[in-house]
Amino acid sequence: MGLERSWVESANAPGADFPLNNLPLGAFAAGGGAHCGVAIGDSILDVTRLEADGRIEIAPGAGAILGEGDWTAFIARGPGTWARLRAALTEMLAEGSEDADILAAYLVAQADVAMAMPVRVSEFTDFYAGRHHATNVGTMFRGPENALPANWLSIPIGYNGRASSVVVSGTDVTRPRGQVKDADADLPRFAPSARFDFELELGAIVGQPSDGMVSVAEADEMIFGYVLLNDWSARDIQAWEYQPLGPFQSKATATSIGPWIVPKAALEPFRVATPERARALLAYLHEPGPMLYDIALEVALAPAGGRETVIARTNYREMYYSSAQQLAHHTTSGCPMRVGDLIGSGTISGPEPDARGSLLELSWGGASPVTLEAGETRRFLEDGDTLILRGAAEGDGYRIGFGSCTGTVRPARELPDWAKD
Amino acid sequence: MGLERSWVESANAPGADFPLNNLPLGAFAAGGGAHCGVAIGDSILDVTRLEADGRIEIAPGAGAILGEGDWTAFIARGPGTWARLRAALTEMLAEGSEDADILAAYLVAQADVAMAMPVRVSEFTDFYAGRHHATNVGTMFRGPENALPANWLSIPIGYNGRASSVVVSGTDVTRPRGQVKDADADLPRFAPSARFDFELELGAIVGQPSDGMVSVAEADEMIFGYVLLNDWSARDIQAWEYQPLGPFQSKATATSIGPWIVPKAALEPFRVATPERARALLAYLHEPGPMLYDIALEVALAPAGGRETVIARTNYREMYYSSAQQLAHHTTSGCPMRVGDLIGSGTISGPEPDARGSLLELSWGGASPVTLEAGETRRFLEDGDTLILRGAAEGDGYRIGFGSCTGTVRPARELPDWAKD
CATH class of the missing domain: 3.90.850.10 (Fumarylacetoacetase-like, C-terminal domain)
Structure with missing residues (x-):
């Protein structure tokens, strides 16, 4: 398996930390609080906003679970939910995705935002x-x-x-x-x-x-x-x-x-x-x-x-x-x-x-x-x-x-x- | 300062752990969850229910703060709130209190309930x-x-x-x-x-x-x-x-x-x-x-x-x-x-x-x-x-x-x- 290509061009650059194969979870300062995001190339996909706008359903039947500004509630849902979100984001961000135009509006430049705690550390x-x-x-x-x-x-x-x-x-x-x-x-x-x-x-x-x-x-x-x-x-x-x-x-x-x-x-x-x-x-x-x-x-x-x-x-x-x-x-x-x-x-x-x-x-x-x-x-x-x-x-x-x-x-x-x- | 007498008679008994002078905070199993209570004699005053019924206002302007079934939110409000609740409960439970008849309906026998964690332990x-x-x-x-x-x-x-x-x-x-x-x-x-x-x-x-x-x-x-x-x-x-x-x-x-x-x-x-x-x-x-x-x-x-x-x-x-x-x-x-x-x-x-x-x-x-x-x-x-x-x-x-x-x-x-x- 080699590089999985994304329509986010910076994700395909040689030496990029965050190609489509990665999709790490982070949180970034947004509007006085924090939003959950996934790194792709030199950008962050604002998943909190995607969920709030109804463009992605992370936990079917459970409503919005990213409103608290970190990934704790998502992670708590377990491996089935982890795999489902990964598959959905991989499809949305893949080269050729039909949603690229819409999703582009949910990208934030990493250079423009301060990062926040991605999860509430219990112990x-x-x-x-x-x-x-x-x-x-x-x-x-x-x-x-x-x-x-x-x-x-x-x-x-x-x-x-x-x-x-x-x-x-x-x-x-x-x-x-x-x-x-x-x-x-x-x-x-x-x-x-x-x-x-x-x-x-x-x-x-x-x-x-x-x-x-x-x-x-x-x-x-x-x-x-x-x-x-x-x-x-x-x-x-x-x-x-x-x-x-x-x-x-x-x-x-x-x-x-x-x-x-x-x-x-x-x-x-x-x-x-x-x-x-x-x-x-x-x-x-x-x-x-x-x-x-x-x-x-x-x-x-x-x-x-x-x-x-x-x-x-x-x-x-x-x-x-x-x-x-x-x-x-x-x-x-x-x-x-x-x-x-x-x-x-x-x-x-x-x-x-x-x-x-x-x-x-x-x-x-x-x-x-x-x-x-x-x-x-x-x-x-x-x-x-x-x-x-x-x-x-x-x-x-x-x-x-x-x-x-x-x-x-x-x-x-x-x-x-x-x-x- | 000697014994402060309560209309809850068991609180006045010699050797009682929980006279009016004490008023320790606990939580007890109630209705599938837990309620916050204060020990008095051999009973518990159900403070969660008192608050829900509007008979006591613990955090003026903040709404009900005992709904989570432990005292964490109360404690977080600090010494002013601690002193105010203590004064209010002392008055309500004191011998001669006009509220005794009403409050008696909020007493639960300690022997009848299982206790729960009184506070969420952070670390x-x-x-x-x-x-x-x-x-x-x-x-x-x-x-x-x-x-x-x-x-x-x-x-x-x-x-x-x-x-x-x-x-x-x-x-x-x-x-x-x-x-x-x-x-x-x-x-x-x-x-x-x-x-x-x-x-x-x-x-x-x-x-x-x-x-x-x-x-x-x-x-x-x-x-x-x-x-x-x-x-x-x-x-x-x-x-x-x-x-x-x-x-x-x-x-x-x-x-x-x-x-x-x-x-x-x-x-x-x-x-x-x-x-x-x-x-x-x-x-x-x-x-x-x-x-x-x-x-x-x-x-x-x-x-x-x-x-x-x-x-x-x-x-x-x-x-x-x-x-x-x-x-x-x-x-x-x-x-x-x-x-x-x-x-x-x-x-x-x-x-x-x-x-x-x-x-x-x-x-x-x-x-x-x-x-x-x-x-x-x-x-x-x-x-x-x-x-x-x-x-x-x-x-x-x-x-x-x-x-x-x-x-x-x-x-x-x-x-x-x-x-x-």
């Missing part, structure tokens, strides 16, 4: 499922012999994050303050994080609820699609707070997600298997087929007013555990999963030094600063830095792109008087 | 802020010299829990399965938890949102009220999974909350200070006044078909950090807090051996089983066991009760074929 769970990342971090903290925790090859290690801090690409991120303890100090200080970092991840959007334990195959069916995800992390706050109950405020400033949810349906041609198991997994984690995807990823950093430098290139196929395995593990306790749950893959690092998905790894804890194009260096993020994640699966004559997930670091807010020590 | 954060509990657990795991982690006296240690697993008192709890690793084994097994436990806590209900860092005084104002909370915990699953990112599936089976949210307003006479600081706190954690409450708590355990035994008695004033301090700390990173966020205090253990708020502590890791009245013993919870938490602040001639928070342990579900190793 956010972040995993630690990249072996290269876990090995790098473990080596820095515990030495190469003890790099991987004893449980790592058996459990997709995860922890609950904070859904209220998930923001859409383009949202500024304010440098956090927190308790940090200098190595030579007995007591902590309350200070702006000096080791503020990003984490390159992919996020899975849970599209169906569960009640009780689900298999990896069932978990895969529950996933609607994937987004780029940047889990901003304050390494100095994390180092002091994380024992014994894990990261908390170090991860609660913000998690940025890309504006486009790429449906699993668009990624099917790019499935690849998880790597060979270094230790046999328990049966409940067995995969019925390939559950990762071949998605090339890159991270760029642009200092304030400066040009961007690509500082890392990696691939989602480097993960050790798939999102489906993570989701299956998430349900073992009986934990109910809900529509809109966001499952972070964990930092996606490859084996090479320039394939590392965080500055902690790229600068090896600050010991080897990363050099940007203009000669500046970075150990961790500086105020004014813009971080850009990109990703795409490369098909035969087309690509399934994720767009970009960006965020600019703003200086810490002024310290209130009552917080001055 | 659940659980703390580890009881010094006796942290010392007990630390002593068992690391010895008495290293009992408290280095950060413990500086940070209210917390982690994000799972809101989807929060259930109301009376909901059965199914014993979880999970990865457990026996001490003499190299590899984990997938098995029902054999060390399933409770944790006695109090939960604070966040009633106002925040954007950016708040002081302890502001945090206290954001809290609407408190509930009993049982954070069910699978100790064997926890022991294997919790390094390095904290508890995950071991805490995700269920967290039970009591049916009644006791408003902060009812607890004002019972404020007490946190204990003397063993190490000075950073300024942002300084308390402007007493932020704990003198609330006597007890835990009872009833085996299937058997009588209950009280296995622990303690008091909320044993906490080292208050909920207001925890909430202030929660916002340091800029983490937005939302209406309906639930903040677990952490396990409330006192200094005495019979004042410990978990079986892990009461049985000292299983080494010293707890003996029940009928002679049975418990290291951890058995199938069929019902756990009952109770709490009350004792005033001069009246008490502010929390009712009870109960849950019965059901056997693990049958293992699906695909999960058999």
Whole structure:
């Protein structure tokens, strides 16, 4: 299967992120609220308005379901509805469609609108499922012999994050303050994080609820699609707070997600298997087929007013555990999963030094600063830095792109008087 | 201030949990959905129906706000609305009220209805802020010299829990399965938890949102009220999974909350200070006044078909950090807090051996089983066991009760074929 051509010409351009094969879901600011849209070429098809005008019926018998300005109600309707809308939009946007003249009036230029949250995030769970990342971090903290925790090859290690801090690409991120303890100090200080970092991840959007334990195959069916995800992390706050109950405020400033949810349906041609198991997994984690995807990823950093430098290139196929395995593990306790749950893959690092998905790894804890194009260096993020994640699966004559997930670091807010020590 | 008398006679009885001084908020099953109610004596005043019938206007100009069957929309309106409803209900239910005859028709017997979730929990954060509990657990795991982690006296240690697993008192709890690793084994097994436990806590209900860092005084104002909370915990699953990112599936089976949210307003006479600081706190954690409450708590355990035994008695004033301090700390990173966020205090253990708020502590890791009245013993919870938490602040001639928070342990579900190793 090659490029599916659209009457939206920009969708057929070589290297376009959003050909007809993709059709990712997003939301954009419109009339004081937000509308649901689907990316096609350099445009967005305004699906909320199509539905309101009666030109498309997304949920027969249920009335308009996109009026709330995000895709949550649509996703909640399940795989039958997902497939029906995809088929309808594919037909409407295909080259030769009779509706092209009418539909052209529903196109909005991506360049003209701000993006909004595509889905209401119920809860956010972040995993630690990249072996290269876990090995790098473990080596820095515990030495190469003890790099991987004893449980790592058996459990997709995860922890609950904070859904209220998930923001859409383009949202500024304010440098956090927190308790940090200098190595030579007995007591902590309350200070702006000096080791503020990003984490390159992919996020899975849970599209169906569960009640009780689900298999990896069932978990895969529950996933609607994937987004780029940047889990901003304050390494100095994390180092002091994380024992014994894990990261908390170090991860609660913000998690940025890309504006486009790429449906699993668009990624099917790019499935690849998880790597060979270094230790046999328990049966409940067995995969019925390939559950990762071949998605090339890159991270760029642009200092304030400066040009961007690509500082890392990696691939989602480097993960050790798939999102489906993570989701299956998430349900073992009986934990109910809900529509809109966001499952972070964990930092996606490859084996090479320039394939590392965080500055902690790229600068090896600050010991080897990363050099940007203009000669500046970075150990961790500086105020004014813009971080850009990109990703795409490369098909035969087309690509399934994720767009970009960006965020600019703003200086810490002024310290209130009552917080001055 | 002594007992405020009500025309609902049972509210004036000595030892009643719900005198006119209390007026806690709950929700109860009614007509296929749920209604909002306020406990008074052994009855519930159906406030949803009062509002629907136009007998009370809770949010002037906003129409009916209790139609959704829980108190979330009410709580979101803030302290002015909280105070106005409390004043109106106090007047309506007071001895001598002219409305008594009419209002009597809006009373429902507590014994006749099932309780429902009083609020939609946005996110659940659980703390580890009881010094006796942290010392007990630390002593068992690391010895008495290293009992408290280095950060413990500086940070209210917390982690994000799972809101989807929060259930109301009376909901059965199914014993979880999970990865457990026996001490003499190299590899984990997938098995029902054999060390399933409770944790006695109090939960604070966040009633106002925040954007950016708040002081302890502001945090206290954001809290609407408190509930009993049982954070069910699978100790064997926890022991294997919790390094390095904290508890995950071991805490995700269920967290039970009591049916009644006791408003902060009812607890004002019972404020007490946190204990003397063993190490000075950073300024942002300084308390402007007493932020704990003198609330006597007890835990009872009833085996299937058997009588209950009280296995622990303690008091909320044993906490080292208050909920207001925890909430202030929660916002340091800029983490937005939302209406309906639930903040677990952490396990409330006192200094005495019979004042410990978990079986892990009461049985000292299983080494010293707890003996029940009928002679049975418990290291951890058995199938069929019902756990009952109770709490009350004792005033001069009246008490502010929390009712009870109960849950019965059901056997693990049958293992699906695909999960058999």
